[in-house]
Amino acid sequence: MSQEIAVVGSPEFTTGFRLAGVRRFENVPDDDKSTELDDAVTNVLDDEGVGIVVMHDDDLEYLSRNVRQTVETSVEPVVVTIGSGTGGGGLRDQIKRAIGIDLMDEDEQ
């Protein structure tokens, strides 16, 4: 089954992806992020036709605890965050918990 890529974020963030052909997007203006981002992300995560969700790293701060946890652990669809370059903070915590060592920290040094 073929799936689509979805983008969630501010209109400035999503425009570039739409230019590359992404048609599943949720525009949430910066001012409304604290109230509307949760719903937008949940909508996309519940969509079975979406295989990958793209978000900006900084937008994770606006999510509620539950939604953020879902975003960090979701596998279908997988959420890829871009922006800060370090990858998901949740993944780092998961590595620390599972392996017992902060491998990402070790690699950065």
Next chain:
Amino acid sequence: MAKDVKPTRKNLMEIEDRIELSERGHGTLEKKRDGLIMEFMDILDKAQDVRGDLADDYEDAQKKINMARAMEGDVAVRGAAAALQEHPEITTESKNIMGVVVPQIESSRVSKGLDERGYGIMGTSARIDEAAEAYEDLLESIILAAEVETAMKKMLREIETTKRRVNALEFKLLPELYDGQEYIEQALEEQEREETFRLKKIKEKKEAEEKAEKEAEAAEAEAAEADQDDREDSQPDTAAQSPTANE
């Protein structure tokens, strides 16, 4: 738990079987956990490279779209974005790494030719084409990152589960089974000692009874002998008296 089991040989054998099975399972799970961690290390190296490329591609795409916005205006860029006809699609196949099913994502229609983008070539500038191309490259990197990060998340989940199982066996189940085994062994040894003591006591009692019986018999025999002797002693006197009487 140790006090809950009945101290019988059957239970001891059952516990010994469970200990053997648990120890074997513990060893296998430890090997699985170590194998998963090694596989995870390989994926992590790949993920670091992919993340680096992703950051570079994002930076490049940001620069190009900002340039396009500055030169053409935001409305023109949005207009071009809204005109896109071809949409990238992904299909997922799975690969098995030590029992963990990880996805292999195949993409189609991500990179498009100039004439396939849907917006008019004449109406837009090269800046928008460059930005679109940069975002197409970024999407390719995102798809790769998604594949690697999904694999990482799944592997981490499996590592955590295996680790929890290993710990449960090592720190909960096996110590309880060892306690149970020790308790039953001690109880059986105690029973054995009690049995030996009881047998010893019975033997002593029996010996004492036999001795007493023998002593009683001996005393009886002695008494009978003494009685006989008395009788024999009294008979010659009468025999001695009778001849004189006859005389």
